[in-house]
Amino acid sequence: MSPIPKGLRKKFSPQSSSFDEGWLKKTLNKSLGFTMKAKPGVFHASSLGEDARVLLWRFLGIFEEEISAQQARKMGRGTAIHTAWAKDLQNAGVLVVAEKPVNEEPIHGRLDFIVRPPAGTGEPQIREVFLLELKSQGPFPFSKTFTPDYRALCQWTFYSYKENIPKGYIIYESMDTQDTKYFYCVRENKDVYVYLNQVVIAEWPNLVNDIFEKTYYVTWCASHNALPDKCAGCIQGCRYPKICEEQVKTRKLVTLDEWRLLNQKPVQSNLVSSVDGKEINNAEVDS
Numbered sequence: 001m002s003p004i005p006k007g008l009r010k011k012f013s014p015q016s017s018s019f020d021e022g023w024l025k026k027t028l029n030k031s032l033g034f035t036m037k038a039k040p041g042v043f044h045a046s047s048l049g050e051d052a053r054v055l056l057w058r059f060l061g062i063f064e065e066e067i068s069a070q071q072a073r074k075m076g077r078g079t080a081i082h083t084a085w086a087k088d089l090q091n092a093g094v095l096v097v098a099e100k101p102v103n104e105e106p107i108h109g110r111l112d113f114i115v116r117p118p119a120g121t122g123e124p125q126i127r128e129v130f131l132l133e134l135k136s137q138g139p140f141p142f143s144k145t146f147t148p149d150y151r152a153l154c155q156w157t158f159y160s161y162k163e164n165i166p167k168g169y170i171i172y173e174s175m176d177t178q179d180t181k182y183f184y185c186v187r188e189n190k191d192v193y194v195y196l197n198q199v200v201i202a203e204w205p206n207l208v209n210d211i212f213e214k215t216y217y218v219t220w221c222a223s224h225n226a227l228p229d230k231c232a233g234c235i236q237g238c239r240y241p242k243i244c245e246e247q248v249k250t251r252k253l254v255t256l257d258e259w260r261l262l263n264q265k266p267v268q269s270n271l272v273s274s275v276d277g278k279e280i281n282n283a284e285v286d287s
């Protein structure tokens with residue numbers, strides 16, 4: 001091959017050219033990144049496990065988070081994993097419904113899957129349905145997951161209660177290796193138990209009431225210019241310190257205990273008590 005003539009070589013050298021070889025990466029990153037804003041007046045089922053103070057930022061619609069291109073890619077891969085599971089469950093003949101909206105104003109959510117074991121499998125209550133909540137994780141958090149995280153558990157519990165499906169699984173899939181971890185979850189009335197290999201590895205007494213009580217508390221704080229308790233994990237750092245700093249100046253702290261006294265309403269929720277007697281059977285689900 002003949003060498004590039006001297007003049008041309010200069011023209012195309014990175015130092016002298018105006019051509020930006022990084023254009024593709026920059027363009028994609030710009031197109032992928034976005035600002036995630038909370039919808040005011042709504043609790044998302046996936047956020048029910050947050051501390052009350054952070055839930056308030058979301059409920060007020062002042063919560064904002066910059067999502068980088070890398071985070072957006074991860075979200076996209078997470079969605080792709082959900083799509084693949086829906087197809088796999090369908091092919092296995094166990095899928096009853098996928099991506100079903102579940103709302104209890106002002107809580108909005110969308111459960112992942114309801115499945116039913118094929119005939120001839122397992123125990124006598126063979127045709128009962130199970131509720132699945134699927135989470136995708138990077139390799140490091142996946143290796144550290146030995147029980148469902150609190151957010152996933154609250155989300156599963158909310159759907160379980162609303163759909164009246166007391167059993168199911170929280171499943172984690174590694175984004176890297178497609179390895180999976182299954183945690184069997186059982187809701188007995190308002191309490192939730194997590195099993196692994198038929199052994200209870202975590203129990204959450206009164207979780208159903210805790211979830212609803214927190215939303216009542218936050219809603220009340222929103223309309224009374226009040227500030228909920230400091231988050232339990234505050235010391236480990238916060239994703240929204242700026243919002244907190246501003247809100248602390250204008251809102252009066254009303255702790256959960258103070259709010260309970262003010263409302264003369266201990267942990268009881270009308271909503272939850274009204275279904276107490278109904279949860280022996282599985283809910284009827286879309287098929």
Ligand code: SF4
Pocket residue numbers: 051053054229230231233234235237238239240241244245
């Ligand atoms: S600064 Fe602390 S108390 Fe405030 S929102 Fe963040 S974690 Fe919660």
